[in-house]
Amino acid sequence: MIEQTLTVVALDGHIAYLEAQQKQACEGCNGRCGSQVFGKLFGTAKKTFPYRFDLPVEVGQKVTLSLDDSLVVKHAFAVYMLPLFLSLTFAFIASELLLMAEGWQILAAALGGITGFFIAKTRVKSLKHDIKVIKIHPISIPLTQIDGD
Incomplete structure (x- = not known):
């Protein structure tokens, strides 16, 4: 199974538009390898794809999906x-x-x-494709320190 965590970027009824976090092919070579050259050549446009959820999701929520x-x-x-x-x-x-x-x-x-x-x-x-929802992550609340705590 291939698993990927995606972010909900838009909603249209029960259909959520998901976007994967873009990962660099290699972060250790500082742009001297061939994979980064091809990445720059073909662009870094983020792609979204629709997925119909049975449970309600919100924009910004993370979802883990799996593919056979x-x-x-x-x-x-x-x-x-x-x-x-x-x-x-x-x-x-x-x-x-x-x-x-x-x-x-x-x-x-x-x-x-x-x-x-x-x-x-x-x-x-x-x-x-038989895409299955593994986990719908709860929306995390950013923690800030309040004076006196």
Whole structure:
């Protein structure tokens, strides 16, 4: 199970919009590593996603959600391996079974990759995540010291 603590940033009826705290990939290198370069290149826009709660939540409240790992593996296989597998399969068929020239083999490989991409795109849309609420954290009240305490 993958667990993440998110913050409620907006409410729309029973639907709460959640935002994850953004973490630096590496805080020890002070911006000299490749992951921070890519982070700067692609931006740091915070993304929110809607989730329907049965219990009432408030803006600013923290919520811990979990996601089943096996679905992530299925998505990764569909997105990365299916286009690659179909590309190699189409190239092999063009080469060994149809005895096509090299240019046609390359074209068949590209066609296989594109076919795999569209199959993966439709397959990923049909997979549903099973997100479970682990804990709804109470809203913390900031403590201040009062003179005389």
